Amino acid sequence: MSRQELLSPEGLRVDGRRPNELRRISCRASVLSSADGSSYYEQGNTKVLVAVYGPREPRQRNPALATEQAQINVEFNVAPFSTSERRRRSKGDKRLLEVAAFVRQTFEGAVQRSVYQRSQIDIYIHLLQNDGGTLEACVNAATLALVDAGISMVDYVCACTAGFVEETPVLDLCGVEEAAVETPDLTVAIMPRNGSIALLQMESRLHVSKLDDVMDLAIEGCKHIHTKLDNAVLAAANDLAEKLSH
């Protein structure tokens, strides 16, 4: 059978976007009242819910963990109903652990951990619906939830994916594009203030000479997402201010 045409010669992708366009993003902070910080983040049909607890006393009284810096724990869960074929994943699923590890490593650099000595910060991520770009959604949602929890960070961490289809760099791959075997899929997370890169991860292969173009596009996307996150934080703050003034 013929392969699906991911990018038509007219320059439109399967879902009608142009190569340099992001999906619709909507996000909200403070969605759970029981958590210290929380966020709900939608990027297209990828939907993520994040709850942050902490900083708090480390649960395990392990002297090795009682460090000068805060421990960050990340738990990543995928809802069985998140994809069209329902599938339950075990907790030990390597892919889930991998995503969790990526998010943990990213925020270990972004959270000012020395502020919270001998404590731990737990980030629970739930993927409710998956349509590609899981990692970027997780990072963005976690940023929002951490900010909501009032945890000191160096900067926002904004993530975005970009791929390479039909010799063209494309921004923010959707599920269909990601599923195509040969699409390289690059996730970049930056800290927008100084532009430093907090996470760089790629699946499949991409020739070095093309990497710069794809990176640049992804970073553009990150900056765009930064404004979105910023707005969400502002909205949450306004909400809070309104509540307090009453």
Next chain:
Amino acid sequence: MLKNKSFVKRTRKGNVVRTVKEHYLRDDINCGLSSCTHAVCKEQATKPLSSAPRDSTQWGPHYLVPDTNAFVNQIDVFERPIISDVVVLSTVLDELRGLSMATYNRVRAIVRDSDRRWFVFSNEHHRDTFVDRLAGESPNDRNDRAIRAAARWLAGHLQPAGITPVLVTNDEDNLRKARADGIACCRMDECLGVYCEHPELLDMMGSVSVDELEKWEGYAEHLSAVQMQAGLKSSLLLQATLQIAPYNYLEGSVYTKFPDGKERRVLIIGRRDMNRAVQGDRVAVQIHPRALWRKAPSAALVDEDEDAVPDISKKDPAAPAVPEPSADATQAGDGHVQKRARLSAADGDSAATAPAGFVHPSDVTDDRDEGEPTGFVVGIVKRNWRSYCAFLDPHFAPKGARASNAPATVSVLAMDRRIPKIRIRTRQLSVLAGQRFVVAIDAWPRDSRYPQGHFVRALGDAGDKATETEVLLLEHDVPFQPFTKNVRADLPAEGAGWRFDAERDQVGCGKRQDLRHLDVCSIDPPGCTDIDDALHAFALPNGNFQVGVHIADVTNFVKPGTAMDSEAAYRSTTVYLVDRRIDMLPELLGTNLCSLMSKVDRLAFSCIWELDPEANIVSVRFHKSVIHSKASLTYEQAQTRHDDPQMDDPVTRGIRTLNMLAKKLRRRRTEAGALTLSSPEVRFRLENDSQDPVDVEMKALKETNALVEEFMLLANISVARKIHEHFPDSAILRRHPEPPAQNFDNLQQALKPLGIALETGSSLALAQSLDRAVLPDDPYFNNLLRILTTRCMMQAQYFCSGTCTPEDFRHYGLATEIYTHFTSPIRRYADVMVHRCLHAAIDRDADYGSVLTDKTKMAEQCEVLNHRHRMAQQAGRASVELYTNLFFKGKTVEEPGYVTQVLQNGFGVLIPSYGIEGVVYTTEKGAAAKPAAAASAAAALEYVKETHTLESPAGGPSIGLFQRVRVVLQVDDKPVSANVSSMRRKLMLRLVEPQIDGVSVPPAELQALRAAAEESRRGKLSDDKIVELVTEHPEQVKTI
């Protein structure tokens, strides 16, 4: 610009799931009109549609908006350059992708051609033209509605410009609804009526219903897609590609995997069982009961369809016309038709209740006594129709005088004998007689005996060299159009003035080595302009030798992803015909910039060994280089230099060193079991201006040929090892599987009386037994045996290393564990891919394109390479045949020959002096032409399976393999349109010795023929243009 309007689409897959996809609808999609004043349209860059399109009285200036079926059925019409200003809707393109990828690609090709002014309107992504599927609406209806919605929007949008979009559809329902909506619409023929100055467009229309004259009950109904799926899933049906025997268009077969995992062949005999399937179609097959299996020998049937193709309409439809069928098979094929139990929908998925009418595939075993399974087609999984070169059936005599442009329905015969007659409707009957033209099949309804098609374009007069050459290129699927503008744009900007530049070509930074000081030379056949390879060799101080093979650095000019690269990948190979060459790469590269000519700096990819005096590899390295060839020699010149003791320049010394090492390499290879095979090859000496063949000569080989070949093999093997090491999953390699022992059965049988046995256990054993097989009284015998052995071999093929286990990498013929093609990148695309692989293996920064590491894409490209390679070989052979026929036109020659093939009703004869092979028929079917022969024909010779010979029942002489015979060669000189055989222009062979009644030429006629032969020989002597015929024995030619 991003519309945040997302919605939900639901699609159902095998097990019902809900897929949710986002769809962003846009408001920035333009209409394509170049002068559109609309704010959105002004900004967009692509707007090819003319503001003054074709005018018609009915619609005024208008654009065509065809629906999907219009393209599927009428793509040939749309390809005509006259049809411009067409709006292609993305709905239509999406549907086309699903229906026919080939048509989709053709439409895309037209759209790319900016001169045609076609525009793709992405209506599926446009906010105003997108329509949601309604509850209970079928996808087809939804798409029709989407097409109408787009047409309506375009109408409104284009109104200010005064242009009407006209919806073209042949769907009544769609037409009616469009009219109700107030959309301008028409049928295909109405729309073509506007082009009144081009009446042939109407001829080209597909799917015109051609009336069937007589009544018959028609073919069996095909199963529906659902039934077929169920049958295939329960393995009640087999899925396979139908292959028609080249000698008998009524004998088809499919190779397929049975439930027990073995591959077997199922025969499909007769039109009825083929049930409207055409050569190459993917079909679903059911197996006949054992009683109907074929127990007759499976030696090929010959179908001399020539004059004997009966006009079926005069025959009983229940007995499909098999000219001379193998008796029991076809009787079986006919008799059972009515009582055959059909696979019904009810039992389609329950294997247990298989009716008695067929055998379940899992019950099929290899028991030879049961005969070969036969089967019948119950459904078509996928059609594989293409356009066919054809000519008018000469049996179709236009009845009486008729107006020259009145439409008539005629049958045409395809050049490819495996294709059935095709019925077309034409208004240019008188023009087409005696011409070759292209037709396409549109449909094959159940009640029509033959497929229905339409005329595409005329090629020219039959028998004309240019026409025939075009026919053979088309028939072998060789892309021979000149290179397009886009491809030429990828050539270096300097053109022929391109010069080596140390800076640009990266010599300075160490990516390319400067080897211009080496004494490199190239050795090629005379007249060779595309020089792929050059060599050098010299002794090292330590007693070893440095040997270098330098291959044209094509990939330096052909970068992945460019138009030139995709064109080269599509062409895959340069095709060599007798009188012309169809290049894979534009001439500037092939014969100039890449060609390693002498006395200029050229870029190369070098493979440099250190060999010890016994020609063992001490070390090997690969790198890009720049060389300066000191001499381009022909084989003959190189040989002369080598032999001349006076010569002692570095180049000559290099040749001597190379020759010394090559001999050692060759000896070692032979000891390892490399085969020396042979195939008859002919070359023509052409008269320069008219290019008529004047002389036939055999290709001869010199020692220096072997020299070059030896080092090319060495380079290929070294490179294969290297790229496989670096890309274990995606290296392009070439393998040659070991032939199964039964391939040699017939040959062994024939050798038995001569006291010779071939040992086929390994290639070494085979090579040695071939060397021993010499008849003292017949020096040609050994060569003949090698030719016949070649035919028992499997085809060598390209493959991607990730798709095979390393044990299967073996190249049987060359007796090497691993092999690839590296040495001819100018004329083979496989080598280009290998160059990129190798470059990536030695240079991390190399730009090799993403395809190189993609196993599936590589495997796909390998399929293309293998197909093109096979086709190129066949086209080359067909071209030789064409020239052979031209050479013998009007001549009659008597020659000795050897029997190379024994068939049911004929035998193949190879004539060594010309290297020509033809078939002598033992049964004359042209009863009208040869009444005397026909009477005794049936009994003249009978095929005996045990000995694989043709015996005459009366106890006369028999015909077996290797037998020496004398034959008369003729190409009849009748006017081309006289009969089918002259339309096909076959060389005719007739037996002279031994004298067999009813087969040989009768003595009286022989006298006349001999006189004619004498005549033509005398005529030849007087003709000073003709050079003496070269009749030396063909040297052994290796086929790799």
